[in-house]
Structures are given as structure tokens and as C-alpha cells.
Amino acid sequence: MSTLTVSDVARESGVSGSAVRFYERQGLITAGRTSGNQRRFGPEAACRVRVARVAQRIGLSVGEIRELLAALPPDPEPADWQALHERLTAEAEQRIRELHAALDDIRSGRKLCEL
Numbered sequence: 155m156s157t158l159t160v161s162d163v164a165r166e167s168g169v170s171g172s173a174v175r176f177y178e179r180q181g182l183i184t185a186g187r188t189s190g191n192q193r194r195f196g197p198e199a200a201c202r203v204r205v206a207r208v209a210q211r212i213g214l215s216v217g218e219i220r221e222l223l224a225a226l227p228p229d230p231e232p233a234d235w236q237a238l239h240e241r242l243t244a245e246a247e248q249r250i251r252e253l254h255a256a257l258d259d260i261r262s263g264r265k266l267c268e269l
Contacts, residue, residue, distance in 0.1 A: 180216050205222070
């Protein structure tokens with residue numbers, strides 16, 4: 155099994171090295187250590203980081219993202235990633251509907267509060 159350094163994960167996922175370390179501290183990705191105490195991530199780490207970034211952008215908390223990723227099996231298959239993709243898509247679409255409803259309320263001309 156090939157392993158990835160912090161720099162590898164950062165490059166493959168489009169984040170900084172400090173973001174990779176943050177995601178590790180938050181339990182979203184895990185790393186082993188070399189004899190020299192350097193982090194080494196599994197090949198799925200970059201994908202997990204990309205999922206976490208999208209999930210953050212749609213408004214999920216770190217705790218919600220942790221639960222989402224924890225539901226994946228240890229060695230996710232393409233079908234597992236597809237199911238996660240579908241779940242995120244549904245979540246994003248629901249949040250978009252909620253934002254459209256809020257925008258409709260604002261645009262309706264009704265006063266949200268009396269001042």
C-alpha cells in the first residue's frame with residue numbers, strides 16, 4: 155500500500171499542509187508514523203479531505219463531517235464513495251431549498267421585525 159506525506163495529501167486535495175494537519179487533529183483523516191515520526195497517510199486521505207472541504211462549504215460542522223466520514227468502511231470501495239457523494243448532494247440541495255425559502259421571506263416585503 156502506498157503512503158502519502160502531508161505535502162502529497164495537500165497537493166492532491168488542494169489545501170495547505172496546515173489544513174491537512176488540522177483535518178488530522180479533528181479526526182477526519184488518520185496517519186501512521188515513520189520511524190522518524192513523520193506522518194504517512196493512506197491513499198484515501200486526499201479524497202477524505204476533498205469531501206471534508208465540500209461538506210464545510212455546504213455548512214456541515216466538523217462534528218457532522220467526522221460522523222459522515224466515520225460511516226465509511228476502512229477501505230472504501232467506489233460504491234461507498236458514490237453513496238457518500240449522493241448523501242452530500244442531497245444535503246446541499248436541501249440547504250439550497252432552505253436558503254431559497256429564506257430569500258423569498260426577505261424579498262416578500264414583509265417586515266421581519268418591527269423597529
